Amino acid sequence: MRRGPSAVNALIAVDKPLGLSSHDVVNRVRRAVGERRVGHAGTLDPDASGVLVVGIGQATKLLGLLVLDRKGYRARIEFGSATDTDDAQGEVIERAEVAPELLDAEYAAGQVAHLVGETDQIPPAYSAISVSGKRAYALAREGKEVKLKSRRVTIHAARLVCVEGGRDGEPIVWTCDFDVSKGTYIRSIARDLGRSLGTCAHLCGLVRTSAGGIGLADCVGLDELTEKGAVLVSERGLDPVAALGLAARAVKVGEVADIACGRKIPMGIVTCGALSREPKPRESVALVWDHALVGIWERRGLELACSVNFPQAIEGVR
Incomplete structure (x- = not known):
């Protein structure tokens, strides 16, 4: 790993695979390009995939300046059960009946469309928000009660993609596309949607499709980056001026x-x-x-x- 001047100074978008933390991706990029100075903007949980913007060398200084105020996601929301983390990684803490109209695509599309606008959202207890100097998820893992303040967020667009399940005991799952403001938790959207429909729900799949003006089409695969290293960064790096807006x-x-x-x-x-x-x-x-x-x-x-x-x-x- 270089300790002096960086041989690579660039922004690149990585399609983060499932199962890896954002920091895991940073470590993979470090090894691929042989540079210590690597960072990322906008954390993605291990059970989410999609757009992760990575800065290498001097480009790490841009990460806090990037125009990433709006983010796009494709989410899968499962109805009938709630978890302590509001996603599929947590323990089920509640089960509830699901009304049959949730299988109706027209009804579902209308409910999703009604989500558009500004709203006060309470983040999940298992989140990286700091509470008295400690991460909320750390307090939750210790079994302590976590009370987070609501925050004003904006859902710019919400669209139903499809409705699945509902047969032979399968849970009903809605796949939806969201365009949201920075700081919006899709897990909270899933949790609150379930409550508003008289049942409970959790997020069972998530792909970040865009961050600012950077989309999945701009991303490179992590395996390809590992194979080609700095050559791929030179070929597929992001335009830093465009990324900054x-x-x-x-x-x-x-x-x-x-x-x-x-x-x-x-x-x-x-x-x-x-x-x-x-x-x-x-x-x-x-x-x-x-x-x-x-x-x-x-x-x-x-x-x-x-x-x-x-x-x-x-x-x-x-």
């Missing part, structure tokens, strides 16, 4: 030394998609040199001032 400002040859020293430069013209314009007052701007991100600067007056520079440029700007 920033306008880009091309660096001129004569500005390289000033930028390296953190000296202010003229605000210039930025591009945002197909549009070119002046940066707005106090707007953060991505500085791009040779298809790589070298800094994030801010307009102050008629100049750009350094917010953060990257001693090693982050590759992948398209």
Whole structure:
């Protein structure tokens, strides 16, 4: 593992497999590319799969800046039983009858559609939320009562995909697609949906389909990454400017030394998609040199001032 300058500085999206924690993925990426500085944005539980954004080298500094306020999920919700974790990994703590109309796809679609909007949601007791300096899941595992405050979340979209089960004693399961705000727990949606329908429910499957503008189509498989390493990162790495959602400002040859020293430069013209314009007052701007991100600067007056520079440029700007 490298301890000096990183040979790889990039963002990459991994399709996290079932059974691995997000930290397990980080360790696999470290070994695959030979770099110690690796981190992830937006934890996924071991029993969930899908989009996990990983930063390598200098790109670890971007993980807290990424525009991942909305996330997409495909969820499987099983009715008739509740668990202490609100998912299939927990112990069953309640069973209840399930009304036959829950098998009706039209009825189910209407109930799912009614979930759209802002709501107050209580997170699961088994969550990573800090309670008096300790993780809620740790307190729950110790058998202590965990009381978490409700939080305001937004369900931007909710759609029924299909209804399954209901025969020969099989549980009724709804598969649904959700587009939700950051911090929304799909486990809580499943739990609360069961209660609202006069029964109980838990989450029995989850795939994160998107994080911000990053989807499953942008992801690489972990086995392929293990095989190809840094070559695959170079080929399939994310565009850091697009991931940040920033306008880009091309660096001129004569500005390289000033930028390296953190000296202010003229605000210039930025591009945002197909549009070119002046940066707005106090707007953060991505500085791009040779298809790589070298800094994030801010307009102050008629100049750009350094917010953060990257001693090693982050590759992948398209």
